[in-house]
Amino acid sequence: MRSFDLLRSKPISGELLKLKEEIHQYAIDYGLDFYPVVFEVVDYDTINILAAQGGFPSRYPHWRFGMEYDQLSKGYRYGLQKIYEMVINTNPCYAYLLKANHLVDQKIVMSHVYGHADFFKHNAWFRNTDRNMMDVMANHGTKIRRYMEKYGQDKVEEFIDKVLSLENLMDANVLFETSEIKRKREEKLVALEEEVAGQTDDRSQALKSFMRAKKRNDVDPSLPPSPDEENFDQMAPHEDIGSRDIMRYLLEYAPLKEWEADILGCLRDEAYYFLPQRVTKIMNEGWASYWHSKIMTKKALRSSEIIDFADKHAGVMAMSKQNINPYKIGIELMRDIEYRWNSGRFGKEYVDCNDMVEKSHWDLDSGLGREKIFEVRRTHNDITFIDEFFTEEFCNRMQLFTYKYNPRTGRNEIESRDFLTIKQKLLSSLTNFGQPLIEVESGNYANRGELLLRHTHQGVDLDLAYAADTMKNIYAIWKRPVNMATKQDGNEIVYCFNGKEMKPV
Amino acid sequence: MDHPIKRDHSRFRKIVKGRIRDNLRKYVSAGEMPVPKGDGTFKIPMPSIDIPRFKFGDRQQGGQGQGDGQPGDPVDGQQGEGGEPGQGEAGEGEGNKELEVDLSLDELASILGEELELPNIEPKGKKTLESTTDKYSSIGTVGPDALKHYKRSYKEALKRQIALGTYDPNNPTIIPVKADMRYRSSNTVVEFENSAVVIYMMDVSGSMGDEQKEIVRTESFWINLWLKSQYKDIEIRYIIHDATAKEVDETTFFRTRESGGTLISSAFKLCRDIINSDYNSSEWNIYPFHFSDGDNWSTDDTKLCLDILDNEIIPQSNVFCYGQVESRYGSGQFYKDLNSKYGEKSDEVILSKIKNKDAILDSIKDFLGKGK
Structure with missing residues (x-):
């Protein structure tokens, strides 16, 4: 539709x-x-x-x-x-x-x-996105509307709210399914479709694999499946332990009704559809800005339009003290790469050169710039992009700094202009697309069918109030207590949400 | 047919207003009304609902920025030059949910009206106040170049050329001469306006603390704003009272802190006198507002108050409004007295309890929602 x-x-x-x-x-x-x-x-x-x-x-x-x-x-x-x-x-x-x-x-x-x-x-990160998403989204809409008619809008919406709580718990590596994995999965799906003949085929991919999981676990759906049960054999959740794809984990192992699983699957598909754009924000905007600037200034611009163009372009590129403007960093980095590869400022010889005069006049006339940025746009994401091409010279030229909240003055203050500090911080803010790194550690924690999540602490604590509410929502899906191992103020700690409140174990 | 998003939108509005999905209520960050910042700009808090997620604690996180400055310099409070453009990519929408804007008072009033769904006021009485305005509604043959009406001038030229037979349809060149020129000219229009007066009365006895006054101040700001948008000319008078009442200017009205007992009748008497001497009720729309914490000295005085209200103030006013601000010391008795006499459905008396700052909007809606 x-x-x-x-x-x-x-x-x-x-x-x-x-x-x-x-x-x-x-x-x-x-x-x-x-x-x-x-x-x-x-x-x-x-x-x-x-x-x-x-x-x-x-x-x-x-x-x-x-x-x-x-x-x-x-x-x-x-x-x-x-x-x-x-x-x-x-x-x-x-x-x-x-x-x-x-x-x-x-x-x-x-x-x-x-x-x-x-x-x-x-x-590369977009290679597996569904290019028919326009139709897929519309189909999801129709489906969910149908569920709402059947089960009531409030009920369905409430469930969606809960799923949206998990929307950031994704694994970017899923985008990078190798062709082999993909082929295997497709084969399995075909086999599955034959098994569940008679079912219409507008279910989400995820639901199909969910149904496969259900089939294996037909004994008592009200019980949360535990990894140790025998009927969880070859495809056991072991391979999912350590998974950051928490939506999928819940889809496979949480005691969901069919419509719930279907919605969870739809929402997961949608979240993963948007994920590539989140992990390539700087590059994507940088690339597009590079080209609008190039096409406009070299070709399309009429002389009467120059001021308007400059005004608009400057507005888009405006720097801010509170945030990194991805358009600005992206376009400048693209241009920097092009310049460096055009003039041969890369590779061992250039890096090892300690003569500043020689370095500043470095020009091998290699002319590889354009080719290089096309290659970069194909193979990199924001993290590798920054990691590989964000140089000290560039950092200084961009007047970047890090800031931090100062509890004494109650405001954010410039912390440092040190290159390594900035790069480190920039990279860590991009790690896992800026979201806390959380993975499933066990679906049978303490042998009680409880869920154990682990937060890999990277220097910043979780917001506990939010964590408590999120765990409440996961509890509503998992239907057994939810635990979360994290660090607060430097101490290892496990929080448990038992259905009523979250407290340290 | 409307786009389905309008349904999502109205659902969102209902959740924000707490009508449906009560369990989401705690995630709603309130805020509907622009908050004046003092320098002509207003903060418009956007109502939003936060979906709980695992996220980093704010404080430790910090961030990166671009620009001048030494370590230690603050980065807050300065916006980047020119805003970032709306972003094309979908997916993310987190961030600051507050807008800071320049608003004229008119715009502000219309936002108020829209948010609270206030009806326009039906003024009573004749339109008596005379005002003259110049409207550029006619055309003259003389005038300054700045007011030249090109279309009319060229029409005249065309007419002349056709009449003279010098117009050539194949080469439609029209050249106006001086006699063709037409200019906009003004007519003086006399308009009759409705006039209105607002009389604020406030109890400033010991039990009304700063917090209570702040509530009254905020509320009267919005009431004035709305009434000003409805009437072209509006006068505002202020009365403060404890055991005695006096008329004061605006600054004093909000600053004074008196102590001692409370005789509400003193204010009502003064209000009555002001109306009688300055405002003929057949020509003026009169809005007496009284704010107190509901304590009165004696039941005798309350009786006297009701008497004055009934016989002298109410008959002359559009509507009498009483706002009771909750305070730790106030008994709230006066509200009960008024309520038992006039009830909640009265057309002439509107009562409202204002528990705290958040209740101001509801209270304004109580007062102005009837379009009187």
Whole structure:
């Protein structure tokens, strides 16, 4: 079900279409390669709706989309924020242009979008994303709406709330399924489908594997399965122990009703769909910005538009004292890489050179820059990108610093401008896409069928109030006490949520 | 057909207002109304619901930024130049849920009206207050260049050229001459306006602490704002009282702290006198507001109060509003007295209890929600 008809969007025509064709050609000439890009012109309300729904015209009913919409529309109404561009990682790629935007803005957006589209198609982390997500999302919506009709909106929504609590407990490595694993999985699915003949096939991938798990554990579904039981044989959860994919773990081993499992599976699919964008934010924006800047300044810009372009571009690149602007860091790093590989400032010889004069005049005229950044956009994610290319010179040039909360003055203060400190902090803020590293350690903790999660402490404690509420939600799914091993103020500690409250064991 | 997100939106609004899904209530970060910051900007807290997740404690985390400054310099409070643009990518939406904006008082009033679903006020009485305004509603043949009406001027030129036969449809060039020029010119319009007066009375006896006054101050700010948006001219008078009452200016009204007993009748008498001497009720919309913690000296005085209200104040007013601010010392008796006499459904008297700051909005809605 496509619901564009609900939206006041229409394909571009006239002058915009001409511009699109022009910019499309520039993008091709520069070697960008992408799935077809479909531009649609929408008004501000529609773009707010789309943005609130993660870019998709149709999602399942949930108040959080309403909340996003509320905030976006207010921000727009008070003139504080405006959504500029939006592009969806699908095939074809959908991109939205705001009707009220100036023609220069539309050009910037189009060039920017082609950058994103190229990135979506070629970056390794996007290799396994479902390019039919437009339909998948709409199907999830239909399904969940049906469950709501059947079981009541409050009940279903409440369950969704609980699942959303876990939405950040993902394993980025899942994105990197090797082809072999994928093939095996597909074979299994086919076999499974034959087993459950007669069932319609609109279930999520995850539900299918859930049903497989159920089959093996048919004895008493009310009992939480424990890894030690005999009927948990070859496919035993052992392989999932240590898994950060907690949603999947619960899907397989928590005592869920079928509709609950289906919803959990849908939401997991959606969360993983968005994950690649979270682990490549800096690169993705950097790449797109690099190309909008390149295409505009070298090709598409008319002389009368220069001031407008500069103004818009500067707005996007603005630095902030509180945050790293991914657009800025991304584009500068891309340019830095291009410059270094163009002039040969890489490799052992350059690094080992201690003569500062020689270093500053280093130019081997190697001209490998463009080739290098195309390679980088294919193989890296934010962490490896920063780890490999974030140099001391770059760090100083970007005037970066770290800040920290000072309890004495009650404010955040600049802490350090030391390169290693900054890089360390930047990397750790990107680790596990900025979320705490939490994995399942045992599904039969203390031999009582309790869940044990382990938080790998990386210098920052968990927010306990949030943790307590989250564990409450996991408890509601696992239906047995939930434990969490973590560190607070330097001490190892295990918290247990027993159905009523969370307390240290 | 509306987009389904409108349903999500109204569901979200209902959750925020606590009408459905009570279990989410504790995750709702409140805040509907803009908070004045004093420099002409307002903070607009966005209502939002936080989904609990495992996340890092804020304080230890810190972060990275870009810009000038030495170690030790604060990074808060300065926005990056030009805002970051709305982001294209989906998925993440966490961050600051507060907007800081410049708002004119008119905009603020309309937000207030919208959030609280306030009806427009039906003024009573004739429109008596005369006001004149100049409206540029007609066209003249003389005037300054700045007011030149190009379309009309060219029309005139076209007419002239056609009449003279110098207009060539194949080469439609129109050249206006001086006689073709038309200018916008003004007409003076006399308008009759409704006029209104708000009379605030506040108990400043010992039991009204700073917190209570702050509540009254905030509430009267919003009430004024709303009434000002409804009436073009509005006068505001302030009365404070303990055992005696006096009329004061705005600053004194909010600052004074008296002590001693409370005779509410003293304020009502003064209010009555002000109305009688300055405001003819057939021409003015009169809004007496009284705030107290509900303590009165004696039942005799309360009787006297009700008497004055009944016979002299209420007949002349649009509506009489009584707001009772909860305090540790107040007995709240006066509310009960008024309530037993007028009840909650009365058209002429509106009663409201204000427990704490959070109750201010509800109380404003009580007072102004009837459109009187």
